[in-house]
Amino acid sequence: MLLGLFLSALAMTLIVAVRYLIVSGGFALATRAHAPGLYAGQDVQIRSELFWSLVSAAIYGVPAGIVAWGWREHGWTQVYTDLHAYPLWWLPVSILLCLVAHDAWFYWTHRWMHRPKPFKLAHAVHHASRPPTAWAAMSFHPIEALTGAVVIPTLVFVIPLHPIALGVVLSVMTLMGVTNHMGWEMFPRRLVNGPAGRWLITASHHERHHAQYRCNYGLYFRFWDRLCGTDRGLGDFTAKPAKSAKARAAAGDAGVAAGGEPSRAG
Numbered sequence: 001m002l003l004g005l006f007l008s009a010l011a012m013t014l015i016v017a018v019r020y021l022i023v024s025g026g027f028a029l030a031t032r033a034h035a036p037g038l039y040a041g042q043d044v045q046i047r048s049e050l051f052w053s054l055v056s057a058a059i060y061g062v063p064a065g066i067v068a069w070g071w072r073e074h075g076w077t078q079v080y081t082d083l084h085a086y087p088l089w090w091l092p093v094s095i096l097l098c099l100v101a102h103d104a105w106f107y108w109t110h111r112w113m114h115r116p117k118p119f120k121l122a123h124a125v126h127h128a129s130r131p132p133t134a135w136a137a138m139s140f141h142p143i144e145a146l147t148g149a150v151v152i153p154t155l156v157f158v159i160p161l162h163p164i165a166l167g168v169v170l171s172v173m174t175l176m177g178v179t180n181h182m183g184w185e186m187f188p189r190r191l192v193n194g195p196a197g198r199w200l201i202t203a204s205h206h207e208r209h210h211a212q213y214r215c216n217y218g219l220y221f222r223f224w225d226r227l228c229g230t231d232r233g234l235g236d237f238t239a240k241p242a243k244s245a246k247a248r249a250a251a252g253d254a255g256v257a258a259g260g261e262p263s264r265a266g
């Protein structure tokens with residue numbers, strides 16, 4: 001039994017790590033084609049993003065592996081494999097419910113992590129990417145990774161999910177995690193600046209979080225940011241590129257470069 005549990009946790013860790021390397025690697029290559037030189041001079045930062053992301057892969061993989069083992073061995077969770085066990089409309093609804101629940105959890109834990117103590121202790125690792133790259137998708141301190149790692153293993157106990165729905169949720173999670181950090185907007189301007197963009201979060205929105213810190217905390221939807229008055233609109237990648245930590249330090253912004261949170265801007 002213990003061996004099965006261990007192998008399941010190990011397999012899930014490897015899956016999360018390989019998924020990260022493939023998706024982040026793919027978008028890093030796309031970045032090279034779309035905006036050559038965008039990550040120039042960021043090798044040291046990228047190495048650190050890789051390190052923290054691979055540590056996070058284990059933190060995400062272990063609980064997922066334990067739950068997957070319990071599902072196979074003991075029928076844990078509400079995951080159902082017969083597509084017709086629930087009406088078909090439930091499939092998209094269950095996906096949306098997962099995204100809405102994850103978004104709410106992320107917004108409030110993220111806002112909490114911007115309080116001085118948790119920021120210093122944990123969230124500073126994520127914000128050490130200045131500006132982040134496609135490799136920063138899972139670049140979290142283990143404490144922060146843990147807050148993310150519990151989400152899917154909890155949701156599968158609460159919301160009946162078909163593996164298709166689970167696959168879509170995990171894909172959206174991975175895709176948005178990578179593209180929101182890659183330093184350019186891949187969605188058409190018409191979508192980002194149109195009615196859908198008023199409610200959906202893409203790279204332009206999260207870019208402003210990394211530039212200004214105390215705003216734009218959401219993950220998928222702008223709902224909570226708008227409701228709580230923390231939405232400061234979209235960032236602009238065409239503006240002058242954000243300075244690297246080194247350049248900031250040289251410019252006297254040492255507190256920020258050292259991982260501290262800048263005072264409320266604007």
Ligand SMILES: [Zn+2]
Pocket residue numbers: 126132181206210
């Ligand atoms: Zn981020």
Ligand SMILES: [Zn+2]
Pocket residue numbers: 110114123127209213
């Ligand atoms: Zn943050």
